[in-house]
Amino acid sequence: MKNVFAVAGLLAVFSLSAQADEARVRDAIQALQSIAPRIEVDHVGAAPLPGFREAVVGGQMVYISDDGRYLLQGALFDVVAKKDLSQAGMADVRRRLLATIPASERIVFAPADPDYTVSVFTDVECGYCRKLHADIDEYNRLGIAIEYLAFPRMGPASEDFAKMVSVWCAKDRRQALTAAKQGRSVPSSTCTSPVARHYDIGRRVGLAGTPMIVTADGTQMPGYMPPADLRAALDRLAAEAAGPAAADPEAAPAPGTAGSR
Numbered sequence: 001m002k003n004v005f006a007v008a009g010l011l012a013v014f015s016l017s018a019q020a021d022e023a024r025v026r027d028a029i030q031a032l033q034s035i036a037p038r039i040e041v042d043h044v045g046a047a048p049l050p051g052f053r054e055a056v057v058g059g060q061m062v063y064i065s066d067d068g069r070y071l072l073q074g075a076l077f078d079v080v081a082k083k084d085l086s087q088a089g090m091a092d093v094r095r096r097l098l099a100t101i102p103a104s105e106r107i108v109f110a111p112a113d114p115d116y117t118v119s120v121f122t123d124v125e126c127g128y129c130r131k132l133h134a135d136i137d138e139y140n141r142l143g144i145a146i147e148y149l150a151f152p153r154m155g156p157a158s159e160d161f162a163k164m165v166s167v168w169c170a171k172d173r174r175q176a177l178t179a180a181k182q183g184r185s186v187p188s189s190t191c192t193s194p195v196a197r198h199y200d201i202g203r204r205v206g207l208a209g210t211p212m213i214v215t216a217d218g219t220q221m222p223g224y225m226p227p228a229d230l231r232a233a234l235d236r237l238a239a240e241a242a243g244p245a246a247a248d249p250e251a252a253p254a255p256g257t258a259g260s261r
Helices: 002-011 022-035 086-098 127-134 136-141 159-169 173-181 195-204 227-247
Strands: 041-046 052-057 060-065 071-073 107-109 116-122 144-150 212-214
Touching (some): 052 086, 060 086, 086 195, 107 136, 136 144, 136 227, 144 159, 144 227, 159 173, 159 195
Parallel strands (some): 116 144
Antiparallel strands (some): 041 052, 052 060, 107 144
16 A cells, blocks of 8 residues: 555656656656655556556556546446456456466476366465365366465565475475475475565565465456365356357367366
């Protein structure tokens, strides 16, 4: 929130014309970063609101007027379409940032031939994270691969953070993560771990709590979901992405979608 107030205050120093295009808004925000380096701007683009551009700043969606005078924070909801229009920009940011995390940094629990793959920001001390992991075999049985990323909620100076570093530095990460989530001790270990970077990316993609489940297209799921509920939600998203063809039983499945199990 402090970052957003800082942006709002600093935007007042810019005088952009009413016809300011995306490039000029981007230049203005880059100038803001030179004044307040801690502000993180991960996306700038056209907004579905006339006279505004959208930007993702410090993991939050904001809307900036073309003249640089006004800033709105929060979701932009189309009451006719019953759709949160701010999610498209956020999904693009999530997809792009998650793509920077290589497979070698993820702790993966997957079936042999998954129908879906989701990224999950997790914390070994989080109750719902432990609940999710207790059902990992059922997620896999339903065709869902889980790729864990680290997000120690207590922050970089915490014991929680040190535990997650030990997990990611373990010789067998999967075994260490399972042990930690079962409340068993994990031998202390240090290495050049990706935990700090995962934590930073989690903040930038708008993480508000763990577990945070993100689909391959950048859609954020509403917190913890039981295996069957997550499978049903992924099927719905796949059907929506496939469009009308999904309703035709004779039609070939769209690339990346899955049939029922």
